[in-house]
Amino acid sequence: MRDVCINGRFVRAAEASIPADNRGFLLGDGIFETIRIADGVLQHCDRHMARLSHGLDVLRFPSIHQDDLVEDMLALLRHNAVKSGALRLTISRGSGPRGLTPPDPASPHYVITTHDTPQTMAEVRLAVARFPKDHLSPLAVIKHTNYLPAILARCEAIEQGFDDALFLNSDGFVAEASAANIIVLSAGRLVTPPVRDGALPGISRARLLEQNLCSEKSLTAYELTEADAIWLSSTLGLVAVSHIHHHAIPRNAMMHRKLTRFLFG
Structure with missing residues (x-):
């Protein structure tokens, strides 16, 4: 099973975990992008990141350095030696107290995973x-x-x-x-x-x-x-x-x- 990247750290997928108070897990308080990988390259990455940036604004997440995210995504591709398939970047608002009101300030939590090209129906x-x-x-x-x-x-x-x-x-x-x-x-x-x-x-x-x-x-x-x-x-x-x-x-x-x-x- 391929490794994953959690907040910039590579871990084995079977050992990956998130805190029990993570708002993405508890409340669906998060956003994601799925990016196609072809010839070891993230296809149309700039477009995905622009859409992600808009989504983060809609959800009122604190700003996230996109250059760091892209660097971690590319590093995971190299680490897992992925040439084709799909990459998913998932960002939650992070941990928080019980209830709906987000913590202030929030500390977003991100997970990057890579996957084989999904089989599609004819x-x-x-x-x-x-x-x-x-x-x-x-x-x-x-x-x-x-x-x-x-x-x-x-x-x-x-x-x-x-x-x-x-x-x-x-x-x-x-x-x-x-x-x-x-x-x-x-x-x-x-x-x-x-x-x-x-x-x-x-x-x-x-x-x-x-x-x-x-x-x-x-x-x-x-x-x-x-x-x-x-x-x-x-x-x-x-x-x-x-x-x-x-x-x-x-x-x-x-x-x-x-x-x-x-x-x-």
């Missing part, structure tokens, strides 16, 4: 989650460590015979899947739900938008059933959607290859 079947995503919450646009709504939605989808859950927001517009953005091919163009509808500002999503390969558009679940093709996009991969509930979605192999080449080389 295609996924999506069930619409029975509860909406709160697109008005300030947490909707950051990768905080409380993923319970997504976990519950995915569990329920699997129980129904599907692979993942599709979130609509409280206005009925498509937001995202449990842990991925939605990319839709419609009338010959690629569109994706806007952040204002509850879509996480994903790194792959942002790159597609910046290159004008995709545009933002509010979408209903019905519009998805009329799509020419649909994909789930994340930092780690791209997977085609075969069904929305029991409605079959067409495949587009040519566009799939184009998106894969652009996003992942």
